Amino acid sequence: MKLRDDWDFRGLAHQATSETVLDRLSAGGVTAYIGFDPTAPSLHLGSLLQLCNLRRLQMAGNRPIVLAGGGTGLIGDPSFKAVERPLLTKEHLEANVEGIRLQMSRFLDFSPSAGANQALLLDNAQWLTTISLTEFLRDVGKHFTVNQMIAKETVKSRLDRDDVGLSFTEFSYMLLQAYDFLRLHLDQGCTLQLGGSDQWGNITMGTELVRKITGATVDGLTSPLLLRANGEKFGKSDISNEHVWLDASLTSPFALHQFLLNAEDEMTPALLRFFTFLDHTTIQELDESTSTSPQQRRAQHALANEVVSLVHGVDAAKSAERAGEALFAESIAELDEATLLQVTADAPSSTFARDELRAGIDAPELLVRCELASSKAEARRFLEQGGVYVNNVRIDGDTPVDLTQALHDRYLVVRRGRRQLHLVVVA
């Protein structure tokens, strides 16, 4: 299978500086890079597409470079951001780069055995923090006019607003990213930059800079933005409205699995194409299944299992699948102790004294202590609305929870709403 055909099938290409980019990638031997913002200690679901694309490149015989934005992160990319973001410290960024490095290794082959295709991780802090201001202005700034810079769609929206401004620092961001491409071209022979469609403006600044300084033609290739049916960006959790992370300590394998399992029907074709490496026939069968018998959610299951396997390993995917079945399909009270613990392994837990529970705990109090409610007022609200369950049985706010309800004489599975869980262990 040629890479070009695969990319066409999956709909991975949005914009390209040249028609022939995909053909060259199909032939192999291209060095390409993607930049990642180390603004967090982990990558999130939004970055997964880029990660998968790098992997696809490498499998097709190209050399992927991951560029951590340790230097650009000090500035902050203003592209399509409504307001300026707080600046991060150098130490903070370095720690984040380290976290990201670990996650990358699950997707890309960084080992020397990969030969000419060996993946490479670089940090642009290397060159951005050492170049002098005058050098930068002469060598890079000279090649761009402010006129073209403010014409970029990425900054235009900010300039048009009358309540916030755009600081010079942020405005300079695109020049730094352009310089990255130049460095990678000169040092590594890199001829292609990939990214999300929001990076198009920044990427073309880079291709232009390389052309002006070296005369060489390098390319840019972007992937489409993944949007939900309602037009929102995909990747934020419904539960916390926070990113879905690829780090198990930030988003558990179970939570990741659940998130994907709950994907809207309309999105599964795109998600399967973007985030999995399933072959085309399988994907088409799953599409078919979604339209003929959507209630089976075969596509969602396949998606969840594939992605969790890729990110956390096959075992994690299996146990997440099993946990979901137990929690939602079976009666929790009938589980044996080992299974119960396994099923709730991902949920936060806390320990209560046996005496305290023997006496009984008021339901609002219990919810607050389990961090299922941020205040007693909120806890009472949940109880009034019928959103609180102990061992999958709805409880009211008037009856205290006590030891007689404990499973195996020592566990209480407290649930708020559809899927916020907490395990109480009686000491």
Add this chain to the structure above:
RNA sequence: GGGUCAGUGCCCGAGCGGCCAAUGGGAUCUGGCUGUAAACCAGACGGCUUUGCCUACGGGGGUUCAAAUCCCUCCUGGCCCA
């Protein structure tokens, strides 16, 4: 540095001396219907020892019986001028 406009709950945004824990929209949450989906419907959405009290409308101070609303000052931001 000068002028001017603005800063309200998670976000946007009304209110411009008492009837304000503060209209409305979005987000979020809970319930219903479902397929652990979407859409849709209903309700909730500062805290507490909850017929009441406390804390809140950028910070501090003041006027007043009473201030998110008036005055002073500081901070932050937009725009214009230098």
